[in-house]
Amino acid sequence: MSSGRLIAVVGPSGVGKDSVMAGLARACPALRLVRRTITRAPGLGGEEYDAVTPEAFDVMARAGAFCVHWSAHGLRYGIPADVLDDVRAGTDCLANFSRGALADAVQVFPALSVLNITASADTLAHRLAGRGREPQAEIAARLAQAEKPLPAGLAAITIRNDGPLDDTVARALAALQPRRS
Numbered sequence: 223m224s225s226g227r228l229i230a231v232v233g234p235s236g237v238g239k240d241s242v243m244a245g246l247a248r249a250c251p252a253l254r255l256v257r258r259t260i261t262r263a264p265g266l267g268g269e270e271y272d273a274v275t276p277e278a279f280d281v282m283a284r285a286g287a288f289c290v291h292w293s294a295h296g297l298r299y300g301i302p303a304d305v306l307d308d309v310r311a312g313t314d315c316l317a318n319f320s321r322g323a324l325a326d327a328v329q330v331f332p333a334l335s336v337l338n339i340t341a342s343a344d345t346l347a348h349r350l351a352g353r354g355r356e357p358q359a360e361i362a363a364r365l366a367q368a369e370k371p372l373p374a375g376l377a378a379i380t381i382r383n384d385g386p387l388d389d390t391v392a393r394a395l396a397a398l399q400p401r402r403s
């Protein structure tokens with residue numbers, strides 16, 4: 223059986239990564255939508271995640287519970303180790319990723335596709351305020367990181383998400399099929 227790929231969805235906070243991922247997963251039920259472990263309080267919405275304390279995250283990381291993990295926005299994020307098993311077994315997996323963790327991900331996942339979602343600064347500010355998950359000071363800190371670059375030389379599919387979500391999902395689907403890395 224040929225292996226699957228990890229599709230790492232990246233882009234600035236509020237650009238619509240989780241929204242685009244949900245649309246892709248609806249269109250392709252065979253895709254595994256990765257549920258991350260995050261040191262965030264439970265139930266804040268935006269995505270389904272396993273909420274853990276920083277202490278529990280440390281224990282899990284040391285025990286090998288994650289195939290990739292990173293820190294951002296004062297939080298820690300982990301991709302469950304069994305995602306690597308699934309990819310090796312042929313399942314395509316879709317994960318909300320950090321631009322800062324892509325260099326690590328390339329080492330772990332030889333078949334990595336990077337889906338880079340972009341939108342204007344005004345759009346990001348409007349969406350983060352509308353979502354209301356973070357207080358205003360944190361929204362400002364997230365907006366300040368909007369231009370963080372991807373690792374030099376890494377191939378990525380770049381899709382704008384300034385317009386209707388359905389259009390973005392359709393363009394992302396077309397770009398991801400046939401398989402590209």
Ligand SMILES: Nc1ncnc2c1ncn2[C@@H]1O[C@H](COP(=O)(O)OP(=O)(O)OP(=O)(O)O)[C@@H](O)[C@H]1O
Binds near residue numbers: 234237238383384390
């Ligand atoms: N094309 C779109 N048009 C209108 N609103 C959108 C669109 N895409 C996403 N949104 C809205 O923008 C907000 C942010 O989207 P989402 O949570 O998916 O972003 P994100 O990139 O996953 O953010 P984060 O990295 O902070 O988790 C949400 O309220 C979502 O409903």
Ligand SMILES: O=P(O)(O)OC[C@H]1O[C@H](OP(=O)(O)O)[C@H](O)[C@@H]1O
Binds near residue numbers: 235
């Ligand atoms: O800025 P970079 O490193 O690309 O992304 C950092 C983190 O920001 C987002 O997290 P959240 O879901 O908004 O908490 C992403 O999912 C990623 O984990």
